[in-house]
Amino acid sequence: MGDDATPAETDAGDRVGEVLRLPAFAFFWSATTIRAFGSSVSGVAVQVLIVTVLQATPAEISILSALSVVPYVFLGLIVGALMDRRRRQRTLVITSVGTAVVLASVVVLLLSGALGFWSLALVILVLGVLALFSDSASQPLLPRIVPRDSLVMANARLGQSSTVAATAGPALGGALLTLLGAPLLFAVDATLTAMAAVLQSRIRIEESKPAPRAAGRHVGHDIAEGVRYTYRHRTLRPLALSVHTWFLGNSIVATLFGVFVLRELHLPAWAYGVALAFGAVGGFLGALTATRIGALLGTGRAIFVGRALVILPWLVLAVVPLDAHSGLVVLLALVSTVQFVYALAMGIEDANDTGYRQTVAPDALQGRLNSTIRTVNRVVFLFGALLAGLLATLLGYRVTLGIAAVIFAIAALIVVVSPLRDARHTDTPDRQ
Structure with missing residues (x-):
């Protein structure tokens, strides 16, 4: 630097x-x-x-x-x-x-x-x-x-x-x-x-004109270059792998949360709406503080904070012995807190995650880097949504939400054991 x-x-x-x-x-x-x-x-x-x-x-x-x-x-x-x-x-x-x-x-x-x-x-x-x-x-x-x-x-x-x-x-x-x-x-x-x-x-704005393709190259070569860049880069590889893992966990909780709250806990629809509103507040506060957290801790550690924080609400929901008889106030407080912390974590990590990608990758590879990560994320999400239904049927909602918490923990672990941990948004763009 x-x-x-x-x-x-x-x-x-x-x-x-x-x-x-x-x-x-x-x-x-x-x-x-x-x-x-x-x-x-x-x-x-x-x-x-x-x-x-x-x-x-x-x-x-x-x-x-x-x-x-x-x-x-x-x-x-x-x-x-x-x-x-x-x-x-x-x-x-x-x-x-x-x-x-x-x-x-x-x-x-x-x-x-x-x-x-x-x-x-x-x-x-x-x-x-x-x-x-x-x-x-x-x-x-x-x-x-x-x-x-x-x-x-x-x-x-x-x-x-x-x-x-x-x-x-x-x-x-x-x-x-x-x-x-x-x-x-x-x-x-x-x-x-x-x-x-x-x-x-x-x-x-001024947009740079790409260099002409070499003879014999086509769009397939461009795609392959983008994939290689993403998964060979020293810090973008663990970032991509962590994001994909996070999407697997997120696909499970996004698929099951509403069903679990409305069907298992028997919360009324208005209470479910209140919980989602708390999530919106958490997401706003997370985005509001993301820049300061990234500046204070460094981008890599800010991403880790977001990845680690998201484990807690789903782990709590999986292990706390509450059911439909626990009382409306208690259940509403629980699910509202779950949504608040969940969205807060996403608000913190998303701005730092996306900003780091945009900072490190050269302009000529920005489109392919983001499309590579986004496409794999969508495939993972579709797989996870199907997996969520199967796991919930076989193991129940709480165990499945606990599995999602473990998956989120793996996503955080990828950050902390890799060079991404020390990454900062002032890192120089390169073509590693």
């Missing part, structure tokens, strides 16, 4: 406002926040349409759920490679415009009475493809928008706004759905997405 690395890092927690004063990041953050709110609002309408209007069967609901993930599994590596050879800012604008058009088509389908299972399935699939391109462009673009020593701060700001959107969006969506109806709700989301496209078009 250079002589000025320490001041930059120790002052990081006090410079969050400075990131939002950068015009390019202000446009990027505003567009991302608007899209997050729009998606959270219209997501309520999608769920209502699936259950009440289409009267979808469990098998059809599973198909619709899988369609949003399928593009990441089958196209993730290809799109990631393309994003290292295309203008990412232009891609963001095009995907926002495309998303607005698709959302507007839902309004037409609803008003004409033509919305059915297969037409909604096509909409969800197309939106999934557009989201894949948008995600694959946005993460590699951020290092071109803010200085590298501000990437953790920038990701923390994005995490804060996304948490607020995930909290307020569904509640607002439910109210608007009642007042306006589904067609107008989708029209609102389409309008917000179009506004995001305008903001994204105003981002003024």
Whole structure:
């Protein structure tokens, strides 16, 4: 590290406002926040349409759920490679415009009475493809928008706004759905997405032009280079392996938590909602403190804190001998604390994790690095969701949640026994 690395890092927690004063990041953050709110609002309408209007069967609901993930599994590596050879800012604008058009088509389908299972399935699939391109462009673009020593701060700001959107969006969506109806709700989301496209078009940055491919090389070679870089890098390899392991544990708890709380503990739906609200508060506080924790401990240790902290709530839920007869107040306090600590841990590690990736990888490999990790994460999550159902059937909910806690512990262990432990976001980009 250079002589000025320490001041930059120790002052990081006090410079969050400075990131939002950068015009390019202000446009990027505003567009991302608007899209997050729009998606959270219209997501309520999608769920209502699936259950009440289409009267979808469990098998059809599973198909619709899988369609949003399928593009990441089958196209993730290809799109990631393309994003290292295309203008990412232009891609963001095009995907926002495309998303607005698709959302507007839902309004037409609803008003004409033509919305059915297969037409909604096509909409969800197309939106999934557009989201894949948008995600694959946005993460590699951020290092071109803010200085590298501000990437953790920038990701923390994005995490804060996304948490607020995930909290307020569904509640607002439910109210608007009642007042306006589904067609107008989708029209609102389409309008917000179009506004995001305008903001994204105003981002003024220079994007480096990739070197032409050598003779005989094609996109497959680009993908292989990205995979090799990710899993051969001294610190990015353990980071990727830790993230994949974390996703396995997360897929289990995300699949089972709601069922366990509502079915095993017999908490009412309103109490479940309160617990999720505590999770939103924890996620916001985690994102709010992520920059300062990273500056104080170093990025690697901040990631470890997040990975280690997430073990506790699921271990407690697995071993504390509470059941439906333990009393509403006690159970609500328990599950609310579980969600609070769980989201707090994610808020701390996510900004440091993503910021470190963006700091260390060279611009020419940003798209492939992120798509490699993201694609494997999606595959792991699908496997984990299926595994969760099998384990819960064979072993019960508590034992399965305990297994998830052990998996989270392995993810933390990977960090602490590897060079990632001493990583800092001031590390120099390289091509290890």
